[in-house]
Amino acid sequence: MEKRILIAKLDKKSVAYQELQTSLAQNPLVQSEYAIYFNTGLDPRAFARTKMSQSLIEKGYVVSPDGTHSEWKAAGVREADGLMRVWGPLFSGKRLDQILDEVGSVVTDSALAQQTALFAVMSWIRAKMFLGETKSTLNPGACIINKSNVFFAPEHLSNRCLYIEGSEIDRYNCPDLYGMEAVAFCAGVMLYKILTKSHPYPSQDIYQDMREGIFLPVNLAAPEMDEELSILIQSALYLPVAKKKTSKSGTDILVEILELIMDKQSGPDKTTAVNVSLLFKEMSSDQKLMIEKEKKNYHLKQNLMVKSKRFIINNKYLILGITIGALFLLFILFSTAKGFSQRPTTAGMNPDSVIMAYYDSFNSLNHVLMEACIMGADKRDINVVASVFAISKTRQAYENTQGGPVIMSARAWQENGGTLPAPDVFGVTDINITQESGSEFDGLVIFRVNYSIWAPNEHERKRIDILTLKVDRRKHWRIIEILRDER
DSSP: OOOSEEEEEOOTTSHHHHHHHHHHHHSOSOOOSEEEEEEOOOOHHHHHHTTGGGGGGOOEEEEOTTSOEEEEOOOEEEEETTEEEEEESOOOSEEHHHHHHTTTOTTSOHHHHHHHHHHHHHHHHHHHHHHTTSOOOOOGGGEEEETTEEEEOOHHHHHHHHHHHTOOSOTTOOTTOOHHHHHHHHHHHHHHHHHHSSOSOOSSOHHHHHHHTOSOOHHHHSTTBOHHHHHHHHHHHTTTOTTTOOSOOHHHHHHHHHHHHBOTTSOTTOOSBOOGGGGBOOOOHHHHHHHHHHHHHHHHHHHHHHHHHHHHHHTHHHHHHHHHHHHHHHHHHHHHHHHHHHSOOOTTOOHHHHHHHHHHHHHHTOHHHHHHHBSSSOOHHHHHHHHHHHHHHHHHHHHTOOSSOSSEEHHHHHHTTOOSOOTTEEEEEEEEEEEEEEETTTTEEEEEEEEEEEOTTOOOEEEEEEEEEEEOTTSOEEEEEEEEEEO
């Protein structure tokens, strides 16, 4: 893909060349037929509509090894191939991102690429510290290195060009940091890339990884690296992570890094980087093997933790809904189980008692106890009693009755004289129970029950029920069959 920030040759007969020479004469850097240009990727109309012309007043900076710096300003705009390009005075050199990309590349000398990149980053750190509070771009793609001279392109203009170029993700800077902390973090990422030959944040979730401190620790990525430098790089990468941030400030980290990577024998200005090999120590085969095992375990553990954590974060509403649903289900199950545990049973009752409890439930409208008394028998009686119970409660609510139930128990009605007519009476009276066959020892008995049944607005009816009772698996007597003869 075409690089959008380039050094381009101008036609000596062109207006652009004449304008460049005039600009250089007013603010001389170097007399040249070359210039830096920024391809905005915009046609003239789009360039005007997006107000990109304002980028002409945006400043860049050229920083020298001795700490002096001068401003860089665009000289003009010209159209080429239908696209508008902002151009200005020459600063020849190589883009920092390209220098970093060559580290670990199969087509370059590894040692030379590392040494060149280390020198470039050292020059970049020194230039940033010389500029101090002066705001300048952090993106390595917008920075050009020429020996120890560093050019920081205008930030917004260069970001536009890098976006068009396809470098929309700045893989060296965390958007949450500012000032010297941002500089220290960027330096830490670049040094990690140079000295381990791999980027600390290779995934697509790069900014989330930066914020959470998700990267292979320096001591595992490059175990042979100088321990002090390793700790400093680690401290720089932890600057966006509140829980892991050290007490060192961004400035402290940068100063200490420079002390380690600058060649102390290079003279007063210290413009030469130390040999990369001096930043590493030898390790035994056993130590390397142990580190590899530790690295593998770290990857497994970290991947599991990160995937679990992010799954929870990305699906928090779904998980919350499932959790609430599960809690509600548990509540229902608990309530149901508790309700079942509190339901009446026939435990401890003999067959006669079970039969009496069943028919007494007609009078008390206790359909729950009737349910406990049967096992497989016809449930028509239970349905009738449940219906009368519901009618009683409904009438009681509508009629606002305070003096008692609106449906009178047939037994209570009979004990009070049994006066006819009886429109609000329900239940059984005159119960007579006789055992027909079977024995409790055999676990099966048959009884005959004679009784009268009363229902609201109905006359008395005589019934004869033949009941068969059997012991269930809990050793409780239950009614398993009801044969009825009604007159």
